[in-house]
Amino acid sequence: MIEYEKELNPEQYRVVTEEGGPLLVLAGAGSGKTRTLTYRVAHLLENGISPERILLATFTNKAARSMLNRVEDLVHRYTGKIMGGTFHSIAHRFLRSYAFRLGYEKSFSIVDTEDARQIIAQAMAELKIDTKLTKFPKNNIIAEMISLALNTESTLEEVIASRYPFFVHLSPEIHQIACRYEQKKRDLCVMDFDDLLINCRRLLLDHPDVLQILSDRFLHLLVDEYQDTNIIQAQIIDLLASGHRNLMVVGDDSQSIYSFRGANFENIIHFPERYPDCKIFKLETNYRSTPEILHLANLSINNNENQFPKALKAVRGKGMRPVIVSAQNVLKQADFVAQRITELS
Structure with a gap:
């Protein structure tokens, strides 16, 4: 068995060992979000949840593979039956089984x-x-x-x-x-990437029997980078969790940067409204940056009126104060960064 209290800080430990139900984890930059998700999956497995009953949605397929490999190292157990990957890859797998219900051939x-x-x-x-x-x-x-x-x-x-x-x-x-x-x-008889999401949602909405099968199959849903989900992705997850409500979403409203691709940070902001009984956790211990950098980051985000307040705390010791460098263009900026890396190496 994993000694979770030794492996995790108190904030991470509370998230990893929490029972089911809707959970919103606000993970500040550098706070060990991936570690927390990985240990959460390991904890579910060690507590008797079958791998095929866990769904892990990540921003990239590579991230899912990396997390599941770490889980295997922790629990010494095959994790291939866990459905992990991007929303598009998960939707694709669902549609391979049920696209005929939408009028598509199975060989789309x-x-x-x-x-x-x-x-x-x-x-x-x-x-x-x-x-x-x-x-x-x-x-x-x-x-x-x-x-x-x-x-x-x-x-x-x-x-x-x-x-x-x-x-x-x-x-x-x-x-x-x-x-x-x-x-x-x-x-x-083809679908593009957007069709995968649109048709997956339509499948779940228009065919309650399919929704029942999939909701029953996946007893625990975990979503990484939730601040970068779009409306359709959030609805797919809400539908899958509608029966058991064992949904844990992890993200940081201060790091939503993909609105140009349709991401909607309101998904994370309004999560407590959609799930009034959700428990909210904050990961505020930062392992990446110095106190000076965190102080500047905290001051920068304070003026945002539409946010979950967070106060990141640094583990690292004091460092240099941040400086503003004005570069003529991106090439000059890259030159400056490369030069500084060389100087600090």
């Missing part, structure tokens, strides 16, 4: 970003749109528009108006392309 294919752009280019050609003559947005820009609309649950027109105002006059044509793109994907 997944198109990557480049393939999706090619299909959009074909749709544009079929609609006889010449980007060179009309200064029309290129296929990669249209792909971004369509993706952002889906991931933020906005209309295409709203996305164009807010993010691409210089193309507002072309909204009708762009809408036509989007519709043609959707039809072509259906005809080809």
Whole structure:
């Protein structure tokens, strides 16, 4: 058995050993978030939870593999039956089993970003749109528009108006392309990455029997980097947890940086409203930075009115005071950083 009190600090220990139910873990930068998640999974296994009943959603598949490898080292037990990976990979696995319920063949294919752009280019050609003559947005820009609309649950027109105002006059044509793109994907029996999420949510909403099967299968759900989830991802997790409510989300509202891709930090801010009975934990012991850096970071974020207050505390001793360096461009900035690394090595 793992000696958790020796391996973890008191903040981490409380999270790892907490019983089920909705848990919100606010993990400040450098506070051992990954370690806490890893030991949480190990603790579940040591307390009799079968690996196949645990779902771990991470920001990258590499992060999931790394965490599960650490768990194996801790408990000396095979973790391959734990479903771990990104939301897209998890949705893909669900859809491989149940996509026929949505009218897809089981042998549907997944198109990557480049393939999706090619299909959009074909749709544009079929609609006889010449980007060179009309200064029309290129296929990669249209792909971004369509993706952002889906991931933020906005209309295409709203996305164009807010993010691409210089193309507002072309909204009708762009809408036509989007519709043609959707039809072509259906005809080809393919899904793009956004479709994986959209169709997974639709599967869970429209087919209660499938939701029941999956909710019963995964008794414990853990989500990493929750501040960077979008609306659809948060809804998928909420649906899967709707039966048992054993959901632990880990993140830091102060580190949400992917809104340009549709991430919505309100998922973490409003978690206590969706789960009024949730327990909130804070990891505020920082192992990465000096007190001077943390002091500056704390002062910088204090003016944010829409946040969970946190006060990061440094484990490391005193260091240099942070300085502001004004660089002419990113290349000069990189040169400066490389030079400082060389000086400090």
